[in-house]
Amino acid sequence: MPTLTVRTLYPEDWRLCRAVRLAALTDAPRAFGSTLSREESLTETQWRQRLAGHNQFLAEEDGEPCGLAGVVPVGPHTASLVSMWVRPATRGTGVADLLVRAALRWADDEGIEEVQLQVNEGNVAAERLYARHGFRRRSTPGCAEAPSVSGEFTMVRTRTDTSRPR
Numbered sequence: 280m281p282t283l284t285v286r287t288l289y290p291e292d293w294r295l296c297r298a299v300r301l302a303a304l305t306d307a308p309r310a311f312g313s314t315l316s317r318e319e320s321l322t323e324t325q326w327r328q329r330l331a332g333h334n335q336f337l338a339e340e341d342g343e344p345c346g347l348a349g350v351v352p353v354g355p356h357t358a359s360l361v362s363m364w365v366r367p368a369t370r371g372t373g374v375a376d377l378l379v380r381a382a383l384r385w386a387d388d389e390g391i392e393e394v395q396l397q398v399n400e401g402n403v404a405a406e407r408l409y410a411r412h413g414f415r416r417r418s419t420p421g422c423a424e425a426p427s428v429s430g431e432f433t434m435v436r437t438r439t440d441t442s443r444p445r
Contacts, residue, residue, distance in 0.1 A: 281340045283374055285381045288335040293326035296335060299347045303364035310399070311362060334358075336381045338365065338374045345369040348378040350385050356392040363396070363405075379412045383436070392438050397431040409434050 288296050297318075304315040329335065338346030346365040352358045360382050365374045386394050396414065398405050406416075414434040 281372070282342075283338065283340055283345075283372065283377060285336050285338050285346075285377045287333055287381075287385075288330050288337050289333065290327040290330045292337070293323060293330060295337065295344060296330055296347070297321070297326050299337065299344045299364075300362070302344075302366065303347060303362070306367060307364065310364075334382075334385055335362075336378055336385075338369075338378050340369055340372070340374070346374045346378050348382050350382045350391075350394070352389070352391070353395075356390065358386050358389075358391045358394050360394055360396040375408050376411070379408065383412060387438060393435055395433055395435045398434055400430045400432060406434070409436075412436060 300318055301315060304311055304313065304318055308315060332352075334350045334352075336348050337344055338348075344366075346369065347362055348360065348364075349362045350358050351361055360379070363375070363378065365378070383394060394414075395417070396409065398409065414436040417433040417435045
């Protein structure tokens with residue numbers, strides 16, 4: 280049975296973060312709000328700056344990188360879960376759950392009250408994953424559970440939501 284672990288990435292891990300991010304963009308070019316060419320053009324300094332907040336998590340299977348997730352503060356008590364990716368060969372093994380738990384643990388430790396994320400409409404597996412961790416679709420006033428123009432919808436988890444596993 281493979282050993283699955285999650286760890287925080289630091290600025291000195293920039294090459295590793297870059298490699299996994301580029302793999303994610305190669306696998307799912309429309310899923311991350313960026314492009315492969317844009318990310319390939321980033322400098323070492325830019326990669327290090329991304330990791331300076333200690334809120335980027337790497338999943339490894341038997342020591343090999345297999346997933347990535349980040350948490351970006353977007354307000355005083357709000358953050359976004361971003362860049363969630365698990366390599367295709369590792370999907371369905373629990374890696375995504377480990378990454379979400381690491382991200383939520385970081386958010387809780389930082390006093391973040393609300394974590395939000397975007398899910399592509401029709402990505403049932405992603406919606407189920409996030410729902411297991413207490414995320415719910417955010418309703419838009421006057422139009423419950425409406426997707427955005429981009430075909431995405433927002434899911435939110437608040438710290439007071441006790442339905443999420445620890």
